[in-house]
Amino acid sequence: MKRIVLAVMGLVALSAGANAQENTEAKKDSVKVRYIYTMQTDDNCMPGIERNHVIFINENVTTHVIMPENIKLVDMSTDKIVGNQCADNIVRIKPSARMRDHELVGTITVIGERHLAQYDVVYTAGPACANSIYRIQLDEMKRYKNPDVLMPESEMAAYAWAIYGSQPNYNNIHYTANGIRAVVNNIYTVNDYYFIDYSLYNRTKIKYDIDEVRIKLTDKKEAKATNSQTIELTPTYSLNSAHSFKKAYRNVIVLPKLTFPDEKVLRIEIAERQISGRVIYIPIEYEDILNADGFDKGLLRRLPFNINR
Structure with missing residues (x-):
C-alpha cells in the first residue's frame, strides 16, 4: 500500500514540475522586448537625461x-x-x-x-x-573661425546700444536745411568697424517720414557731373529701424573700416518718403574718421539688459 501511495505522489510531483516549466516557457514567450535608454538625469520628464x-x-x-x-x-x-x-x-x-x-x-x-x-x-x-x-x-x-563674419551682429548691437546711450563728443559735424538739423554725436572704432552715431532734430511741425538712409563716398567738389565719382556703401548694421519722427531721431550705423583720399567725403543722406525735397546730408571728412575714438568695452557692462538673452 505504501508503495502505491509513494508512486502516486511521485507522478503528481512530476506532473506539477512539467506544468510549471510549461507556464514559465509560456510567460517567456509573452514578454515583449523593451528598449532601455541609459542616459542619466533626475529630471521628472526623462530620467537619465541632462x-x-x-x-x-x-x-x-x-x-x-x-x-x-x-x-x-x-x-x-x-x-x-x-x-x-x-x-x-x-x-x-x-x-x-x-x-x-x-x-x-x-x-x-x-x-x-x-x-x-x-x-x-x-x-x-x-x-x-x-x-x-x-x-x-x-x-x-x-x-569656430568664420572669415566672412568679423563681428557677430549681437555684438554689434551691444556696442551700438552702449554708444546710443553715451554722451555726444563731437560738435563740429552738422548740417541744417528745411527746418531739420543733423549732427554727428560720436564716431567710434571697434575692431574692424566704424560706429557712427548721429541725430536729427525737427524744428517744424511736420513729422519727417524717412524713406531711406544712404551712405556715399563722393567728391568734395563736383565741378563736372561727368567727372564725379560716387561710391555707395552698404551699412553692416543699423540700430534704429524707425521710419518717422516728430521732434528727434537718433541712430547708430556700422561700417567696415575704410580709407579714402582728402578729395573725397563720406556723406550720409536721409531722404524723406514724400515728394517734398527734404533731404538731409551729413558730410564726414576723412580727418574726422581718423580721429575716431576707441570704445571702452567696460561700458557694455552698464547696459540695463543682457544682449544675449
Missing part, C-alpha cells in the same frame, strides 16, 4: 530654438525631425510623427555667425515635458 544638452519634442508642441547670434545653417540628422528657420536667430522643430516615449530621435546642429551648438533630440509623450522655447546658452556653444 536637460541642458537635450531638446525635448512632442507632436503637439512647436519647439523654438533661439541662438544669441544669427543662424547660418541648421542640420538635422534624421527626417524624423521637421522644421524651418523662422527668423534670423530662431529655428522651429517638431517630430514628424508620434514615437516611443523617451526615444532618442536624432541630433540637431545649429551653426551661427561665430559659434555652433549640437543637441540630442528626445521625444516625450507628455506635451508638458516638451521644450516650447529652448534658448542656447553661451557655455553650450563652441567657437
